[in-house]
Amino acid sequence: MRDGSLEHLKREGRIVVVGASLAGLRAAETMREKGFAGSLTMIGDEPYEPYDRPPLSKQVLLGNAVADHTALPRRRAIDADWRLGVPATGLDMAARRVRLGNGDEVEYDRLLIATGVRARPWPNAEEGALQGVFVLRTRDDGEGLQRALAAGPRRVLVIGAGFTGSEIASACRERGLDVTVAERGEAPLVGALGGVIGEVAAGMHRENGVDLRTGVMVTSLESDPSGRVRAAHLSDGSTVEAEVVVVSLGAQRNTEWLAGSGLGAGPRGIACDAGCRAFDVRGIVTDDIYVAGDVARSPHALFGYQFLSLEHWGNAVAQADTAAHNMLSESTDRRPHLWVPAFWSSQFGVNIKSVGVPPMGTEIMITQGSLAERRFAAVYGYQGRMIAAVTFDNCRWLPFYEQQIESTAPFPPPFSTVDRRSDGIKPLPADFPDPSVPTHGPTITLSGYSPADRKMTFTPGR
Amino acid sequence: MTQAILREIIAYANRANPYPLYEELRKTPVSQDGDGPYVVSTYYEIHSLLHDPRISSDAKNLKATGDDPLGSQSDEEGTTLPPSFLKLDPPDHDRLRRMTNRPFGPPHAPHRVHDMRDELGGLVTGLIDGIVETGQLDRIDLVDQFAYPFPVTVICRLLGVPREDEPRFHVWAETLAASLDPDPDADPTQHGKGSMDARMELGMYLAGLIEERRKKPGDDMLSQLATADGPDGAMTTMEALSTSALLLIAGHETTVNLITNGMLTLLRHPDVLQRLRDDPDLAVPIVEELLRYEPPVQLLPQRTTLSDVEVAGVTIPKGASVWLMLASGNRDPKRFEDPDRFDPDRKDIQHLGLGSGIHSCFGAPLARQEAQLALSELARRLENPRLLEDPPQYRQNAVLRGPRHLPIACDGIRP
Ligand SMILES: Cc1cc2nc3c(=O)[nH]c(=O)nc-3n(C[C@H](O)[C@H](O)[C@H](O)COP(=O)(O)OP(=O)(O)OC[C@H]3O[C@@H](n4cnc5c(N)ncnc54)[C@H](O)[C@@H]3O)c2cc1C
Numbered sequence: 001m002r003d004g005s006l007e008h009l010k011r012e013g014r015i016v017v018v019g020a021s022l023a024g025l026r027a028a029e030t031m032r033e034k035g036f037a038g039s040l041t042m043i044g045d046e047p048y049e050p051y052d053r054p055p056l057s058k059q060v061l062l063g064n065a066v067a068d069h070t071a072l073p074r075r076r077a078i079d080a081d082w083r084l085g086v087p088a089t090g091l092d093m094a095a096r097r098v099r100l101g102n103g104d105e106v107e108y109d110r111l112l113i114a115t116g117v118r119a120r121p122w123p124n125a126e127e128g129a130l131q132g133v134f135v136l137r138t139r140d141d142g143e144g145l146q147r148a149l150a151a152g153p154r155r156v157l158v159i160g161a162g163f164t165g166s167e168i169a170s171a172c173r174e175r176g177l178d179v180t181v182a183e184r185g186e187a188p189l190v191g192a193l194g195g196v197i198g199e200v201a202a203g204m205h206r207e208n209g210v211d212l213r214t215g216v217m218v219t220s221l222e223s224d225p226s227g228r229v230r231a232a233h234l235s236d237g238s239t240v241e242a243e244v245v246v247v248s249l250g251a252q253r254n255t256e257w258l259a260g261s262g263l264g265a266g267p268r269g270i271a272c273d274a275g276c277r278a279f280d281v282r283g284i285v286t287d288d289i290y291v292a293g294d295v296a297r298s299p300h301a302l303f304g305y306q307f308l309s310l311e312h313w314g315n316a317v318a319q320a321d322t323a324a325h326n327m328l329s330e331s332t333d334r335r336p337h338l339w340v341p342a343f344w345s346s347q348f349g350v351n352i353k354s355v356g357v358p359p360m361g362t363e364i365m366i367t368q369g370s371l372a373e374r375r376f377a378a379v380y381g382y383q384g385r386m387i388a389a390v391t392f393d394n395c396r397w398l399p400f401y402e403q404q405i406e407s408t409a410p411f412p413p414p415f416s417t418v419d420r421r422s423d424g425i426k427p428l429p430a431d432f433p434d435p436s437v438p439t440h441g442p443t444i445t446l447s448g449y450s451p452a453d454r455k456m457t458f459t460p461g462r
Numbered sequence: 463m464t465q466a467i468l469r470e471i472i473a474y475a476n477r478a479n480p481y482p483l484y485e486e487l488r489k490t491p492v493s494q495d496g497d498g499p500y501v502v503s504t505y506y507e508i509h510s511l512l513h514d515p516r517i518s519s520d521a522k523n524l525k526a527t528g529d530d531p532l533g534s535q536s537d538e539e540g541t542t543l544p545p546s547f548l549k550l551d552p553p554d555h556d557r558l559r560r561m562t563n564r565p566f567g568p569p570h571a572p573h574r575v576h577d578m579r580d581e582l583g584g585l586v587t588g589l590i591d592g593i594v595e596t597g598q599l600d601r602i603d604l605v606d607q608f609a610y611p612f613p614v615t616v617i618c619r620l621l622g623v624p625r626e627d628e629p630r631f632h633v634w635a636e637t638l639a640a641s642l643d644p645d646p647d648a649d650p651t652q653h654g655k656g657s658m659d660a661r662m663e664l665g666m667y668l669a670g671l672i673e674e675r676r677k678k679p680g681d682d683m684l685s686q687l688a689t690a691d692g693p694d695g696a697m698t699t700m701e702a703l704s705t706s707a708l709l710l711i712a713g714h715e716t717t718v719n720l721i722t723n724g725m726l727t728l729l730r731h732p733d734v735l736q737r738l739r740d741d742p743d744l745a746v747p748i749v750e751e752l753l754r755y756e757p758p759v760q761l762l763p764q765r766t767t768l769s770d771v772e773v774a775g776v777t778i779p780k781g782a783s784v785w786l787m788l789a790s791g792n793r794d795p796k797r798f799e800d801p802d803r804f805d806p807d808r809k810d811i812q813h814l815g816l817g818s819g820i821h822s823c824f825g826a827p828l829a830r831q832e833a834q835l836a837l838s839e840l841a842r843r844l845e846n847p848r849l850l851e852d853p854p855q856y857r858q859n860a861v862l863r864g865p866r867h868l869p870i871a872c873d874g875i876r877p
């Protein structure tokens with residue numbers, strides 16, 4: 001493409017971003033930083049300017065931050081044509097056009113898709129629509145739930161004990177509300193971190209006064225005559241009376257609008273190559289359509305080129321940056337998205353962080369600290385390799401483990417460390433649930449293999 | 463080869479300017495000669511070891527002590543007290559540091575350091591007024607008349623030492639500092655005994671004070687250390703004792719040197735001094751750049767490996783002594799552009815002057831505030847200050863490096 005067309009694109013091209021949230025905004029900022037002077041259109045179906053989601057299950061639920069004060073800080077002005085409150089409803093790849101819900105059409109030279117995910121709704125739509133039943137993904141969700149909690153319900157039921165569900169339960173306890181958590185798996189967080197850590201998490205729930213029920217499913221929700229939820233029935237035959245029910249069963253990718261477009265988009269997200277270019281349904285990479293954030297599914301050299309879908313804040317930022325860079329680069333100047341997955345959560349006063357891909361691990365070893373004190377670092381092993389690490393109130397050591405993971409260090413770790421205790425004498429089975437048994441859904445999904453060159457070696461950037 | 467450079471760095475003759483030697487050292491990021499310590503001299507390697515859980519600060523893990531070029535000069539706490547958290551690994555380090563932080567910093571005491579600002583300002587004013595009262599402006603020793611007394615008083619106020627006892631603290635601090643800094647000509651046994659006595663006396667005094675505060679707590683730090691009832695429980699008397707001694711020792715010579723190195727550097731860069739005079743807020747970036755450019759703690763000589771650790775292609779074996787050359791890392795051109803230039807306008811200034819990782823300076827917010835206040839007030843009040851000796855006479859100590867005296871003159875002192 002060294003025919004000046006890139007220069008032309010940068011000067012007067014048209015870039016359209018669908019999904020005006022974290023990934024969309026950060027990508028737009030990077031494009032402007034890289035000197036893109038053409039027209040930029042931001043399409044978002046939410047009526048708000050880009051805002052931050054992590055506070056929604058933390059400060060916002062405690063009433064410490066107002067949901068409408070969670071707007072994302074701007075790195076720079078992006079001088080865009082904002083189309084907020086209007087969904088994209090279709091894509092014509094041949095004509096390079098995005099169709100909008102209001103009938104408008106927007107043409108592009110480059111398209112970035114960052115439509116993220118939405119909360120998986122309660123499977124029974126009628127029950128899900130009852131007053132007092134919530135999901136938590138958007139600002140409006142957060143505001144509504146916050147108001148419901150502030151009203152002082154006699155009991156809150158959280159369905160699903162993944163990160164978000166656990167954070168909601170934690171916020172409820174901090175507000176002094178009675179809360180029941182129902183989880184289909186054997187412990188909270190098992191899908192994301194495995195059974196050994198799940199047991200620690202279960203201890204945190206119980207010690208903080210959560211009525212934790214594991215190995216059970218909520219089978220139905222019951223309403224009072226006025227259409228308010230009043231109770232939930234569980235698979236073990238018990239009933240939980242609750243005035244507020246939060247459905248926290250993981251996420252669904254926002255890809256329906258691409259149905260029939262010819263793009264390789266489906267329920268598992270939009271597949272793209274390491275450079276964030278989307279694949280079409282034939283498995284051929286497109287030149288002008290890029291993907292970033294929660295909706296993307298991209299191969300990672302460090303993890304056997306498996307396609308990873310990551311619902312991680314840091315991933316959205318890093319991938320958006322790479323996508324934006326590549327959209328405005330000659331092919332030889334493009335960069336691969338090699339971000340090592342990293343995640344944080346705070347619940348029950350404990351700061352949890354992980355790097356790598358814990359659910360790939362078959363074994364775990366507590367290298368520092370102790371499970372009983374809930375202050376530790378643990379590493380996950382897969383086929384003799386260190387593949388992930390997690391810390392509870394000990395995140396200062398995480399960069400070290402990240403570096404070990406990047407350099408494909410062996411497992412069990414052949415070294416001793418400070419703060420090695422009796423928990424860390426030998427590896428344990430990591431104890432992830434059988435992936436065929438659905439739980440709340442792990443935050444990292446593994447699937448498929450890449451067409452990319454498997455001989456490529458991973459060299460982390462500094 | 464390296465050993466030769468290392469010996470030269472320690473040699474007193476090179477105290478005034480060790481930086482060319484560090485540059486030589488950086489040609490081999492990790493080096494060892496004979497059975498001396500492994501010396502790490504480049505920024506990224508030092509930084510990564512400071513965050514590496516295979517590295518211990520606890521001397522118990524040191525295997526055979528090979529050739530220690532520093533001799534055994536730096537056992538500042540001696541045998542009379544249990545090791546302070548500076549020399550402990552997690553979990554003991556973390557527990558004691560958490561407990562010490564409770565009355566000192568966020569989240570439980572977010573205002574303590576800030577609230578000392580007026581008091582520190584008063585001390586600075588008093589010390590500069592003291593210089594005016596001597597009437598001798600043609601020869602001021604900035605160390606003895608200003609930089610030296612200031613931090614001891616600050617620690618006394620922080621701990622809650624009664625005013626009338628402060629003079630005794632100054633004497634102990636001076637004796638201890640002298641023991642950190644052996645005069646090569648003095649009789650080592652005599653000398654050792656003096657500091658031993660000072661340590662004993664200081665320990666006894668603090669123990670008494672802790673007992674007193676336990677019965678009748680005030681809102682000072684010592685009371686809070688002695689009566690803490692947070693999630694980690696309370697400190698034993700011995701722990702409170704070694705912790706308060708640590709605060710005194712760790713916060714003393716270091717701050718003296720930061721202020722003195724700071725004034726020396728400003729007098730060598732009159733343009734920056736003038737800018738500080740016009741804009742006291744410039745003290746903030748100036749102090750950061752000073753911590754990079756002339757760090758009071760030049761190297762950390764007490765780390766040990768718990769396993770074999772590979773750094774920059776070299777395998778440091780388990781149990782080895784590792785020296786982290788902070789001052790050299792701070793001048794690493796791979797990390798800092800034009801590293802030998804004193805430039806307070808640097809945007810990117812993640813220096814190693816206060817360490818990094820779990821042992822990074824506990825007193826950093828206080829140290830910064832002390833140095834910022836001291837330098838901006840000196841700049842504002844001294845009229846036409848100038849150096850009388852350049853380079854000045856340095857202390858013996860190669861680790862806590864700084865001038866022993868800093869003779870300056872000025873035309874007058876503004877109110
Ligand atoms: C409650 C909560 C807590 C979280 N906590 C953490 C945490 O502690 N740590 C962490 O790492 N991550 C956390 N996350 C995840 C993090 O917020 C996400 O990874 C991040 O928001 C992903 O950004 P994104 O831009 O890819 O997707 P999204 O933020 O989902 O944005 C996608 C946007 O596209 C819009 N959209 C969808 N379809 C269309 C369409 N057809 N047309 C137009 N617009 C459309 C959506 O409405 C949305 O505004 C949390 C998420 C939630 C919900």
Ligand code: HEM
Nearest residue numbers: 547548712713716717720758759816817821823824825829
């Ligand atoms: C300019 C002044 C100062 C400098 C340059 C300085 C520098 C340092 C450095 C480099 C370390 C790391 C030691 C290591 O990693 O082994 C450290 C630790 C420490 N400093 Fe400072 N310091 C200064 C002032 C202070 C003050 C004023 C206090 C007390 C109030 C203080 C208290 C401590 C303590 C307690 C530690 C040990 C921390 C730990 O082991 O966790 N320091 N300092």
